[in-house]
Amino acid sequence: MRKNIVAGNWKMNNDLKATKKLVKQIRKSIKKAELNNTRVIIAPTFVNLSAAVKRSKKSKIEVAAQNMHQANNGAFTGEISAEMLKGVGVKTVILGHSERRAYFGETDAILAEKVNAALANKLEIIFCFGEELADRKAGNEEAVVESQIKNALFHLEADAFKNIVLAYEPVWAIGTGETASPEQAQDMHSFIRKTLADKYGNNVSDNVSILYGGSVKPANAQEIFSKPDVDGGLIGGAALKAEDFYSIITAF
Numbered sequence: 001m002r003k004n005i006v007a008g009n010w011k012m013n014n015d016l017k018a019t020k021k022l023v024k025q026i027r028k029s030i031k032k033a034e035l036n037n038t039r040v041i042i043a044p045t046f047v048n049l050s051a052a053v054k055r056s057k058k059s060k061i062e063v064a065a066q067n068m069h070q071a072n073n074g075a076f077t078g079e080i081s082a083e084m085l086k087g088v089g090v091k092t093v094i095l096g097h098s099e100r101r102a103y104f105g106e107t108d109a110i111l112a113e114k115v116n117a118a119l120a121n122k123l124e125i126i127f128c129f130g131e132e133l134a135d136r137k138a139g140n141e142e143a144v145v146e147s148q149i150k151n152a153l154f155h156l157e158a159d160a161f162k163n164i165v166l167a168y169e170p171v172w173a174i175g176t177g178e179t180a181s182p183e184q185a186q187d188m189h190s191f192i193r194k195t196l197a198d199k200y201g202n203n204v205s206d207n208v209s210i211l212y213g214g215s216v217k218p219a220n221a222q223e224i225f226s227k228p229d230v231d232g233g234l235i236g237g238a239a240l241k242a243e244d245f246y247s248i249i250t251a252f
């Protein structure tokens with residue numbers, strides 16, 4: 001079943017103290033809120049996952065990691081595995097964020113391995129992809145998105161999509177204040193669903209949640225989320241302020 005999801009990607013923000021404070025504020029704000037079938041996910045940095053999990057217990061907040069390594073363990077200095085995430089109570093991991101692709105050399109091939117490792121360890125995946133400005137200017141946005149999805153996910157069986165959430169994040173809209181228009185988001189989400197339907201059939205494409213990310217704010221969330229193929233958002237900057245995040249969560 002498709003679910004509405006609002007996920008906050010905290011990126012490299014919030015130390016331990018700020019993490020505890022923000023979790024507490026979000027927890028308090030959503031306690032009595034009518035969430036209308038909306039899942040609330042936060043993704044703090046690795047070092048603060050444990051604290052966030054602890055402080056989210058018995059609340060509707062779910063805690064995700066922002067990345068993981070594809071191996072289960074071994075000589076990979078500085079890396080974190082799926083097993084380790086599970087060990088601290090994390091059930092979801094963001095993979096393929098454009099910042100990982102651009103600054104840390106994550107290719108489609110590496111992402112396919114990470115996807116396999118996450119699923120093998122029963123972690124849910126929020127899989128990110130999206131075109132750059134030059135791609136959109138050249139009219140190549142659909143081709144780029146299609147290849148990102150195919151290369152990292154299309155080796156999977158249909159069943160795997162029960163544990164995958166897709167997040168379309170056009171790179172030109174991330175942290176820029178420039179949002180895709182609700183129509184641009186809807187057009188791309190509908191294209192993504194069709195791409196999935198062609199390969200796996202309607203049962204998969206109708207049931208996968210597709211989030212939009214890129215400068216979602218309280219002021220634009222409602223209009224974007226009202227589009228039929230948009231099932232929520234992956235939020236960066238606005239997820240760092242409890243009031244803004246709450247407004248977005250309750251925008252459905």
Ligand code: 13P
Pocket residue numbers: 009097169173174175176177213214215216234235236237238
């Ligand atoms: P902003 O909401 O800050 O544009 O970031 C979006 C994003 O990258 C979420 O993963």
